Amino acid sequence: MPDLETVLAALAEEMAARPDRGEVASYIPQLGKIDPQRFGIAVALADGRMLVAGDADEPFSIQSISKIFTLTLALGKVGDALWRRVGREPSGNPFNSIIQLEHERGIPRNPFINSGAIVVTDVLLAGHQPREAIGEILRFVQFLAEDDTVFIDKDVAASEKATGYRNVALANYMRAFDNLNHAPELALGVYFHHCAIAMSCRQLALSGRFLAHGGKSPSTGHSVISPERARRILALMLTCGHYDGSGDFAFRVGIPGKSGVGGGILGIVPGIASIAVWSPGLNENGNSRLGSIVLEKLAKAMDWSIFAP
Ligand code: DON
Numbered sequence: 001m002p003d004l005e006t007v008l009a010a011l012a013e014e015m016a017a018r019p020d021r022g023e024v025a026s027y028i029p030q031l032g033k034i035d036p037q038r039f040g041i042a043v044a045l046a047d048g049r050m051l052v053a054g055d056a057d058e059p060f061s062i063q064s065i066s067k068i069f070t071l072t073l074a075l076g077k078v079g080d081a082l083w084r085r086v087g088r089e090p091s092g093n094p095f096n097s098i099i100q101l102e103h104e105r106g107i108p109r110n111p112f113i114n115s116g117a118i119v120v121t122d123v124l125l126a127g128h129q130p131r132e133a134i135g136e137i138l139r140f141v142q143f144l145a146e147d148d149t150v151f152i153d154k155d156v157a158a159s160e161k162a163t164g165y166r167n168v169a170l171a172n173y174m175r176a177f178d179n180l181n182h183a184p185e186l187a188l189g190v191y192f193h194h195c196a197i198a199m200s201c202r203q204l205a206l207s208g209r210f211l212a213h214g215g216k217s218p219s220t221g222h223s224v225i226s227p228e229r230a231r232r233i234l235a236l237m238l239t240c241g242h243y244d245g246s247g248d249f250a251f252r253v254g255i256p257g258k259s260g261v262g263g264g265i266l267g268i269v270p271g272i273a274s275i276a277v278w279s280p281g282l283n284e285n286g287n288s289r290l291g292s293i294v295l296e297k298l299a300k301a302m303d304w305s306i307f308a309p
Helices: 004-017 065-082 098-103 114-125 130-145 154-163 166-174 184-195 201-207 227-240 243-252 289-302
Strands: 041-043 050-054 196-201 257-258 264-269 272-277
Touching: 004 041, 004 130, 004 166, 004 289, 041 257, 050 201, 065 114, 065 130, 065 184, 065 227, 065 257, 065 264, 098 166, 098 243, 114 166, 114 184, 130 184, 130 196, 154 184, 166 184, 184 196, 196 201, 201 264, 201 272, 201 289, 227 243, 227 257, 243 257, 243 289, 257 289, 264 289, 272 289
Parallel strands: none
Antiparallel strands: 041 050, 041 272, 257 264, 264 272
């Protein structure tokens, strides 16, 4: 097995030199300001070691990666009843698609597309003011990362609120089908804020460890969720974590992953590693272009795959 530290350093050097970096998301104006040259990677291993390369300590907007954490919290709150309101099938459509919602009468295909994540947020709002729900999500992520400096970038949240007409449409549409219990602006307020959580690759890799280790934090041994639930979240990450690019990601990389339009991807090698990568330029499906390429190369070099014997 090659030395992981050497592999990461070589990959970071290779990625820094690549010209084909994709396009930075500009539909959220604040994200459009990010330098596409940035690149970071962090790998948290089972034995507690953390290996990093590039801009691994610079916070970036985790965007849709936050949907893993809100899903985890919502399942803790309502359990399998969640699946009456959200499906578990890949969408085969862009993350902000509206057309499927009409066909399926306001029930989103899965919790990782925007509509599904807005329903999940609506679940977290029950019994709370929006501010409390946002605080609960942030504290959970800080707990997982074992770092209370993880923060919400208010400028990113405001930038999305000012321009998020598609999400407003999705939320209103679901409310019309009675699949939103709160006013659309309340659910969206929480949603925009959790998408605006800022984390570094190091913090993100730490926060994914419970998924790599059967629901337990490897550093404390404390159980965050049951092993069965961790497996199911990983199954959703594999099948739905990259929208209509999910099949391609599974084919090329072979591990569950969740992307965000900030250019981050959290990848999990069960029993072995939690990996966070960040490169802001996106491919045609809205997933980090170099992020998925580097994960493909890393998985190949280390022989990491959930399909390996
Ligand atoms: O709702 C949105 O459009 C963004 N806050 C999140 C979308 C996202 O990250 C999709 N990822 N690739």
